[in-house]
Amino acid sequence: MEKKYWVPSIERTDMVLKKIGQSPNQLRLIDLSKELEINKSSLFSLLNTLENLKWITKEGDTYNLGPALGALSAAYLNQFNILQSFHKEAGFSVAVINEHIQLGILEEEDVIYLGKMEGDSRVRLVTNPGMRFPAYASSIGKIQLIGHTKEELQKRFETSDWEQKTPNTISSLDELYENVQLAKRDGYAIENEEASLGFHCVAAPIYNFENKIIAGVSFTMMKSSWGTKKDAAKDEILNLAFRLSQIAGYSGHMKQAVNKEIE
Incomplete structure (x- = not known):
């Protein structure tokens, strides 16, 4: 895929959402950081943003996909x-x-x-x-x-x-x-x-x-x-x-x- 006009932050977001979707309510920030090789500080900001946008939810220390993604999926279907x-x-x-x-x-x-x-x-x-x-x-x-x-x-x-x-x-x-x-x-x-x-x-x-x-x-x-x-x-x-x-x-x-x- 041509990456001349690639946006790395969106790629990281895609990786995070897919990983959480594969293992709901199982991965902590440190787990995601290790598996995706993303700096913990950068990942914290990304997760916080996604949580505020309701793309993900946090239960204790682990993450699930959020209701905003459900709404987008319903709209797509x-x-x-x-x-x-x-x-x-x-x-x-x-x-x-x-x-x-x-x-x-x-x-x-x-x-x-x-x-x-x-x-x-x-x-x-x-x-x-x-x-x-x-x-x-x-x-x-x-x-x-x-x-x-x-x-x-x-x-x-x-x-x-x-x-x-x-x-x-x-x-x-x-x-x-x-x-x-x-x-x-x-x-x-x-x-x-x-x-x-x-x-x-x-x-x-x-x-x-x-x-x-x-x-x-x-x-x-x-x-x-x-x-x-x-x-x-x-x-x-x-x-x-x-x-x-x-x-x-x-x-x-x-x-x-x-x-x-x-x-």
């Missing part, structure tokens, strides 16, 4: 399951509309795109899996904000510079709040050339068993297709979001009726 389900289900929706579909989650003021399923269109999206993009400039971001009050939106976007991706991009908190309230009313979010000129999107939310929004899915298409496909795309993205929500344990009903089978 949840994300993994969403991604697997998306790749399984999105193909059916692409077959209906024949346009690109994306999956994304909300993190701070951005959307992180996790997955993509392509239709026959040869156009390239401005976003791809692994990319971050301002939530206010995307339908997949706006739909995941529908549970936010205006005060919560202000806090989330307090450091945002409201970068204008196009002349149509949302440029203020008031405008975002108005868009989010519209999406909340309708149950889906529309993006009209806000992320890239010539493209339109429609997104729907994915809920989990706690009735909380955990992700969003969206269709993206060119302006030339939007006029004829927007209604069908809206229904199908709601259909897909509902199927994914059911897989995630959601037992409610989507706000918009999508088809007789779901109803």
